Amino acid sequence: MSEVNGTPAVGKQCSVQDLLTWKDPVKTGKVFGGLILTLLVFKTVNLFNVFFHLAYLGLLISAAAEYAGRLVTGTGFVTKYKPQTHSHSARFNDEVLPRIASFNEKLEEEVKKILFAHNIETTLKGAALSYILYKVTSYFSLYALITTAVVLTFTLPAVYVKNKKEIDAAVAQYSKIASEKATEFTNTASKQAQPYVDSLVEKSGPLGSFIKKNLPTRTAGSTVGGEKEASTASTSGASKTADAPSTASTSGASKFPEVPTSSLDKSTMEDFVDEASSKIPEAH
Template sequence: MSDESANPYPTVEPIATDVSPNQANETNPFTPSKDPTVTHFHSFFYDTFTWKYPRTTGLLFASSLAFFLLGHYVNILRYAFKAAYITFAATAAIEYLGRPTTGTGFMTQVRPAKYYTIPRENLEMVFAEIHEFLNFIVLEFQRVIFVENLTVTIASFVFSLIGYFLVKFMPIWSLLILADVLLFTAPLLYLQNQELIDSHIRQASAAANDQLQNARGLAEKHTADYSAKAKAYANDITGKLVSVYQDRQKITKSDTIKTE
């Protein structure tokens, strides 16, 4: 009896483990760049959200909107379970009905000799992509926190504040759609009207600086006035205390003379 007849189940190919680091880097096109502060996601997201390639960006935009709408209006998890139980029931029924006629069942006859496995190289590529994406998020978050670009930090504050209030009145799926629309339209609108927007930002910044200088001048003036008044009150109180002390000294001396 051959090995295949003795073992009716398909074998699983062993995964190779003798892959050297140099070979892994050669087969992995997503090897991290030498500059740790730059990932290929920077150029990818910039090209995507600035509509450098309109067809690709439009497809991603439509797909993301369709995904959010589908996730809201269609119970995807329920249909996934439905597809699973229909598939399992169909394969079990086909196998059971085929055994009386063929002796082994229809599914047994079409069963592959070896099951499919995911190559290790593919997983390394996926993990490299995840690592790059996480680095992208961490780097951009640090740039915002440490104010590498003041405009970006202020914009992040504004969007966070708006989101904080919108969460109270809008459902999550509506917020996701709104964020998706802004993400794909705001950068393009900014690039098309960059001079106008930058001029308004400069005017607002100048007005804010003027107001800050005026407030600082008023604060210094009021501080000086209060300091002068406090000094006058302190001198007045000190003079009164000295006068009271001198009067008490005179009274004490007169009482001493009378006693003698």
């Protein structure tokens, strides 16, 4: 390997993006073909059975050769003629395990966020994805899903790179159509549900009137910016109301409606008491 400015120059290494977009067809073809061949072997051959069959035969031969060598020459043939081997564990521990550990930490953090609903929208997306996978795995085997995933992984990125402008334009167009349809559906559902809501409010009495008066009415065209403007307007209105007399500050949408007081004044109460006293017979 050559060096450039004292740093080892890396040859033509293929990144994952280059590999999936077929920038080097020979290298990508080798990887893709190897994966497909491996899947076919797993499909047609019981690899575990073959592995254990070869394992017990090889171990028996190794033990017999070692015993025969020690019996004839005093030194086992396996011990004497074994090839020089290098430890791959140290390299695996230094290069692979740290990446796996970092990936596991990030994966655990994201899974906890989804499970404990740090973001409700993300948790709902996870639930929807789990439901879709549940339905898919009910109709297709795991082998078919893995094979399909490998084929799509090596085809979709290349197709997207070659037709990027057309695909982006189509996605933008259909996203706009979907948004318009969702808004139309929301408006229709709101109009159909409005009579039932009004009926429920009327049956609820003062509580329903209070809720209807104070809850903000959202429209399909409302945006986050509109909410911010409404919040700013309500804040300025509250600051102006703070300067008003105390009688005005006690009334408004922020106060729950009180129980109606009696409309009888003092004179009416006195007349009522006098009339009741006159009807009581005096004691003799």
